[in-house]
Amino acid sequence: MNWYNIEQILERYWEGNTTIDEEALLKKAFSQDKVPEHLLIYSAVFQVLKDKSSEKFPTTNFENSFNAAIETKKTNFRISHFLTYAAAVLILLTSTFFILKKPAPKYQALTANEMAVAQKYLGLMATNMEKSAAISTRNLNKFKLLNKGSDVLKVYENSYNKSMKNLQQVEQIDYSYKQLKHLKSIENNKIKS
């Protein structure tokens, strides 16, 4: 071991100007038994560093722990998914049950008086309904008649319009005839004169 060289490197080590390789060389040099007397006090530094770098992860079966942990995580994940789906299905079924379930009708027997009153009013209701139906039928018939009248009126209107058109044509012919007659009289007068 070139201790002169080591000492040079050591000086640069204190100043923070050494490379990783040089630092490894220092650690190696100071781990030897024969360290020069004047450098011996620095052996402790490299021995402490070496001991600190030898500290191991305490669990020996690290890989098994890790495998177990990722398996547990997967299982937890699957269970949590299953529970989510199960909860969703349960909510759906419960909601459907309550939606479909109608409250059971509660029948209560009526007294004789109540029954009589009910019958009376039911009878009145039936009579009124019959009357309403008859009135409705009558009104419907009237409405039908009105419709018919309206159709007939339309026919008359059409005939009237046609007659008016014919009359206009007749008037035009009459005007033409008068014009023609007037022209003929003018022509006759001319001949006479």
Add this chain to the structure above:
Amino acid sequence: MDLKEFKASFFPLRDQLFRFANRYLHHEEEAADLVQDTFLKLWNKRATLDQVRNPETFAMTMVKNASIDQLRKRKVVRMEELKTDPTSNSNPHDRLEQSESYSLVRKAMDELPEQQQTLIQLRDIEGYEYEEIAEITGLTINTIRVNISRARGTIKSKLIKQEENELVQH
């Protein structure tokens, strides 16, 4: 990205992600949980990971952000005391670790400003280039250089001061 590719790309990063999270949280258990969560988040993003330019710095940035979020949740940043018990370590550097210098360096690193601790972590412990650190932290390269230099200088000066004190005592 399938599971095989994901594992090949990200699993080797777990130790450095853990160290980085622990750098913020000072709590190994929380840091480990955070890293596991980060891996799950990355896995969930697997469809878009191919578009990420540097997956490593991307993962480190995620850990940084998650750690900061966690610290915010805690509201109080706990600065734990040094936990290391040097006598319990049995590596070849037992002697050194039991030394005062070793304890002083660890303490000095833990007492650095938060930003400098993060930068030392990324450069001296994880070995990232300045450009990658800039990507992870959002700082400029110049700021990173200056702060790393300051942090190293602080540790060095504390070591020298301790040595001087020892010489005076002897």
